[in-house]
Amino acid sequence: MARHELYDEDGSTDREQCPRCGDAFLAAHDDRVHCGRCGYTEWN
Numbered sequence: 862m863a864r865h866e867l868y869d870e871d872g873s874t875d876r877e878q879c880p881r882c883g884d885a886f887l888a889a890h891d892d893r894v895h896c897g898r899c900g901y902t903e904w905n
């Protein structure tokens with residue numbers, strides 16, 4: 862089930878670290894992960 866964009870910053874407990882920030886976590890979505898700090902998005 863797709864997550865809502867409203868939960869962009871805190872949508873999952875399964876988080877990866879941002880390769881750009883290093884110490885920031887990425888918010889996981891169904892088809893991508895997103896960094897709330899720098900805006901980095903990685904599509905799966």
Ligand SMILES: [Zn+2]
Pocket residue numbers: 879880881882883885896897898899900901
């Ligand atoms: Zn980042």
